[in-house]
Amino acid sequence: MKKETRISNAVIRRLPRYRRYLRELQKKGIKKISSNEFSILIGYTASQIRQDLNNFGGFGQQGYGYNVDDLYNEISAILGLDKKYRMVIAGAGNLGRAIANYTSYYKSGFLVEGIFETNTELIGEKIHDVEVMDYEGMVEFIEKKHIDIGIICTGKNSAQEVADKMCFAGVRGIWNFAPLDLEVPGHVALEQVHLSDSLHALAYHMNKKE
Amino acid sequence: MKKETRISNAVIRRLPRYRRYLRELQKKGIKKISSNEFSILIGYTASQIRQDLNNFGGFGQQGYGYNVDDLYNEISAILGLDKKYRMVIAGAGNLGRAIANYTSYYKSGFLVEGIFETNTELIGEKIHDVEVMDYEGMVEFIEKKHIDIGIICTGKNSAQEVADKMCFAGVRGIWNFAPLDLEVPGHVALEQVHLSDSLHALAYHMNKKE
DNA sequence: TAGATTGTTAATCGATTAACAATC
DNA sequence: TAGATTGTTAATCGATTAACAATC
Numbered sequence: 460m461k462k463e464t465r466i467s468n469a470v471i472r473r474l475p476r477y478r479r480y481l482r483e484l485q486k487k488g489i490k491k492i493s494s495n496e497f498s499i500l501i502g503y504t505a506s507q508i509r510q511d512l513n514n515f516g517g518f519g520q521q522g523y524g525y526n527v528d529d530l531y532n533e534i535s536a537i538l539g540l541d542k543k544y545r546m547v548i549a550g551a552g553n554l555g556r557a558i559a560n561y562t563s564y565y566k567s568g569f570l571v572e573g574i575f576e577t578n579t580e581l582i583g584e585k586i587h588d589v590e591v592m593d594y595e596g597m598v599e600f601i602e603k604k605h606i607d608i609g610i611i612c613t614g615k616n617s618a619q620e621v622a623d624k625m626c627f628a629g630v631r632g633i634w635n636f637a638p639l640d641l642e643v644p645g646h647v648a649l650e651q652v653h654l655s656d657s658l659h660a661l662a663y664h665m666n667k668k669e
Numbered sequence: 670m671k672k673e674t675r676i677s678n679a680v681i682r683r684l685p686r687y688r689r690y691l692r693e694l695q696k697k698g699i700k701k702i703s704s705n706e707f708s709i710l711i712g713y714t715a716s717q718i719r720q721d722l723n724n725f726g727g728f729g730q731q732g733y734g735y736n737v738d739d740l741y742n743e744i745s746a747i748l749g750l751d752k753k754y755r756m757v758i759a760g761a762g763n764l765g766r767a768i769a770n771y772t773s774y775y776k777s778g779f780l781v782e783g784i785f786e787t788n789t790e791l792i793g794e795k796i797h798d799v800e801v802m803d804y805e806g807m808v809e810f811i812e813k814k815h816i817d818i819g820i821i822c823t824g825k826n827s828a829q830e831v832a833d834k835m836c837f838a839g840v841r842g843i844w845n846f847a848p849l850d851l852e853v854p855g856h857v858a859l860e861q862v863h864l865s866d867s868l869h870a871l872a873y874h875m876n877k878k879e
Numbered sequence: 880t881a882g883a884t885t886g887t888t889a890a891t892c893g894a895t896t897a898a899c900a901a902t903c
Numbered sequence: 904t905a906g907a908t909t910g911t912t913a914a915t916c917g918a919t920t921a922a923c924a925a926t927c
Contacts, residue, residue, distance in 0.1 A: 557763035656685035
């Protein structure tokens with residue numbers, strides 16, 4: 460990584476996509492790719508690809524292109540995917556289960572360490588090897604286990620309070636699936652997935668396609 | 670709605686958010702809001718709010734502001750939320766279940782009419798009043814029931830084939846949760862929710878906050 | 880060396896913000 | 904009418920694309 464210039468969010472959003480396509484190339488046994496070939500594949504301009512990558516350093520080689528394996532590793536490192544993340548989920552409903560499943564399945568460094576619920580009927584259950592525990596114990600668990608990420612799969616009404624507890628207990632990131640915008644302290648990273656916003660954007664585009 | 674100028678995607682993405690905040694204002698019984706007050710609440714500049722809304726028409730009144738109820742209804746109509754959408758889900762795993770639940774719960778005009786699966790053990794089950802059916806029958810079902818939206822909650826490997834079938838059968842939109850970029854015909858709207866991209870962006874931001 | 884392709888600067892394009900005249 | 908606030912045009916800012924010199 461090069462200088463300490465602020466990287467625009469648009470660039471960051473494209474990195475995981477670059478990485479996905481590089482992974483596919485790896486699987487196909489392809490060893491090198493030029494920005495031009497990559498452009499055709501991924502649908503960004505070659506210029507944008509080179510510009511994006513050069514925010515972080517010169518990963519290519521003139522006259523040759525980019526080494527697929529190397530670039531994949533570089534992008535993984537930039538995103539911080541060479542590290543492990545301990546996570547807890549609040550809410551053991553279908554969405555919480557889906558996320559627990561999902562992140563376990565696509566393994567990598569994101570580990571679901573516990574799921575917390577207020578509904579006593581669900582407490583004690585095991586979801587994909589992860590225990591559903593009483594919400595009362597969440598803060599202590601986060602502190603003791605040095606949890607990095609809190610995932611919010613509760614309803615809208617409790618989401619902010621749950622996030623507050625998670626932040627208080629020391630998480631460094633919140634992944635929010637509740638349909639409202641959370642407020643978190645400045646030192647905590649926040650990523651929100653607003654499913655209904657996404658569905659509404661789809662509806663808009665469907666009506667423009669007539 | 671005014672002229673026929675192309676609306677930028679950035680604007681469209683903000684509309685559902687405007688709508689969410691307006692809904693909250695409605696619940697609180699607030700009847701009017703100025704772009705300045707709205708700015709403080711939602712975190713966009715007042716200028717941007719006025720600019721955005723004026724893409725679609727003059728919904729405000731000089732010297733007064735915007736009527737909350739009216740603006741909510743206008744934005745809903747712009748997004749097409751005054752219409753009904755019949756949907757099917759492919760994949761009855763946790764994610765499919767979560768989506769079925771979610772869209773049923775937040776009711777509105779999005780109706781899950783059926784869930785399709787290849788795993789015979791799940792076929793016949795009912796999820797929130799919706800039947801899980803054999804994937805073999807999906808195309809016919811979409812045609813007969815005039816399904817508008819296909820939701821893809823399958824694994825990565827079958828996702829493109831499922832999308833192809835849905836498009837062939839006549840859906841007008843695809844909501845994709847499988848972790849790859851789908852290709853759809855030009856007349857079909859496509860909205861992709863890449864959960865792992867979102868998690869990776871979170872990881873990046875966590876490492877920047879040190 | 881010649882050819883290819885990057886890294887990087889400059890030009891363009893589009894989106895956001897500022898300013899203010901129109902008007903309720 | 905005076906005050907407030909929109910609608911809209913103009914200015915600014917940032918992101919994307921084009922161009923090309925550097926270099927493998």
